[in-house]
Amino acid sequence: MHRQFGPIVRITPHEVHISDPDFYATIYGGHRDKDPSHFARLSLTTSSLATIEHHLHASRRRPISNYFSKQSIENMEPVITSKIQKLSTRLQEAHTSGSIVPLDAAFYALTADIISEYCYGLRVNYLDDKCFNNGLHKATKSLSKLSHIMHFIPCDFLIKSMPDWVLSLISPSVKAVLDAKESVRAKSKSILCNQKTQNLDKRTIFYALNEPGLPPQQRSLEHLVDQGSQLMGAGVETTGSTLKFIMFHLLHNKSLLVALRNELMEESQSTRWSDLEKLPYLTGVVNEGLRLFAHHFGRLTRSAPFETLYYKHWVIPAGTLISASHYYMHMDPQVFPNPHKFSPERWFDVKENGGQQNSRLVPFGKGTRRCAGQNLALAELYLVIAGVVRSFDFELFETSPDDILHYREYQIGFPKKENDGLKVEVTQVFK
Ligand code: HEM
Secondary structure (H helix, E strand, C coil): CHHHHCCEEEEECCEEEECCHHHHHHHHCCCCEECCHHHHHHCCCCCCCCCCCHHHHHHHHHHHHHHCCHHHHHHCHHHHHHHHHHHHHHHHHHHHHCCEEEHHHHHHHHHHHHHHHHHHCCCCCHHHCCCCCCHHHHHHHHHHHCHHHHHHCCCHHHHHHCCHHHHHHHCHHHHHHHHHHHHHHHHHHHHHHHCCHHHCCCCCHHHHHCCCCCCHHHHCHHHHHHHHHHHHHHCCHHHHHHHHHHHHHHHHCHHHHHHHHHHHHHHCCCCCHHHHCCCHHHHHHHHHHHHHCCCCCCCCCEECCCCCEEECCEEECCCCEEECCHHHHHCCCCCCCCCCCCCHHHHCCCCCCCCHHHHHCCCCCCHHHCCCCHHHHHHHHHHHHHHHHHHEEEEECCCCHHHHCCCEEECEEECCCCCCCCEEEEEEECC
16 A cells, blocks of 8 residues: 555554654654554553553553663573573483474473563473473463454453353453463462562562552552553563574574574673673674564554644644554665565664664664563573573474464464474584
8 A cells, every 4th residue: 555655544544554764753752642442452451551541651651661671670680591591401301302392382481481480479480391381372372363353342341241161162262361361360469468568579560560659540459460461461472482583593594593603602601681782693683583573563553642743744633543564664675675684794784874773673662652571572582592592503393484484463473374383403512
C-alpha cells in the first residue's frame, strides 16, 4: 500500500500508518495514548503494557523502570551468570553423551529461570528439565496465537468468568495462559497476606510494586498479578527467540562464529556486561539479531489525544490512531544496504555515519512506552552469546532457515511450519 499510495496510508477507518523513518520519533515521542483495543487483546487490564492513557501509564510504569534500570541489572548479573553456568553444565553433558540439544528450548528455559528468580526470588529450574520444558514459554506462545481473535473479540471478560474445565475443553492454550497467571496470583496473594512491605525481599519486584508512596489502587492484588504476569510473559519469549536467531546465524555461516570467537578470545577475558558491550564484533552480532529478528510485528499504535500532528502537508487531528512498523525502520536499504543480510560489520562505522544506524534501530520501541526490560534483555544477549561461544562449538542438526526465520505473524513472528526449532550437536568444549 505504501508503494502504491505513498508514505501515509489510512489503513483502517480510524488509523493512519506512516512509513517514514524521520517521522518515527514524532509518533512515539511526547505524551501518547495507546489504542484502546489493547485492553481486549491482553487480558492484563491494569498492566503498564495495556494501559491506554499516558498519565496513568506513567504512574504504573515508574516502579518497574527503576527496577530494570541499568544499575539494577548490573547488580543482578550474578543471577544471569549462575544460569549461564547451569546451561554450560547441560551442554557439557550433551557433549559427553553425544545427544542432540534443542538449543532454543534451552534459551527459553534460561530466560524463564532468570526472570522468575529476578522478579520473584523463585527458582523454577526449567534448565534442569530433561527437555527444557517450560510452562511460561508455552503460555506466551499460546497467548500470541490468540492475538488476532482477541483483537476483534474482547474475550477477557468471558475467559475470566469461565470455569477452568470449560476452558480446557475449548482451548488448551488459553488454559496454559491462565495456569501461568494463576501461579503469579498465588505468589502475589501469599506476599500480600503474610508480609508487611518492610519485610519484603528488596530484590524482588514485589518490593518495587509495594512502595509505600504508591497509590493504594496500585498496590492491589489485581495490579500485582497483571504487572507480574506481563513481566513473566515479556521476559521469556522475546530474548529467548533473539538468542535462537543469533545462534542460528552464527552456525549457519561459521565464518561469523569464528570471527566472534577470535574477538572474544583475543580482546577481552571479561564476563561483565559493561566490558562486553565495548567489543565491536559482539555488538554487531547483537545489533543484527535485534534488527533482523526482534522487530515487533504488531503496529504499536499510538494517538496524540490533545495535539494536532503535521506530516508534510497532511494534518492529523488530535486523537487519531497512528502507527509505524519497525520493519521499515530496520529494513531501509539506504541505511542498511542489503538489509536481509546478517552482517555484524555494518555496525563498525556507526560513528562515521553520524550514528544513523543507531537511531534507526528500535527493537525496544521509543518514548515513554518503550520496553521496560531493555537493559535485562541486552545484558542477557551479551552475556549468553559471549558465554556460549567462548566455551563451545556446535554443528546444526536437521535445522534449516525455514525452521527459524519468521513467516507468520501473531504479534510476534513464527516460522513457516511448527517445528522442533534450533537443534545442535555440541562438537567441542573449550577449557
Ligand atoms: C529482545 C528482547 C525484547 C524486545 C525486542 C522487546 C520489545 C518490546 C517492545 C517493542 C515493547 C513496546 C510495546 C508497545 O509499545 O506496546 C516492549 C514493552 C515491554 N517489555 Fe519488552 N522486549 C524485550 C525483552 C523484554 C524483557 C526481557 C522484559 C523483562 C521483563 C520486557 C518487559 C517489557 C515490559 C514490561 C513492557 C511494557 C512497558 C510499558 O508499557 O510500560 N521486555 N518490549
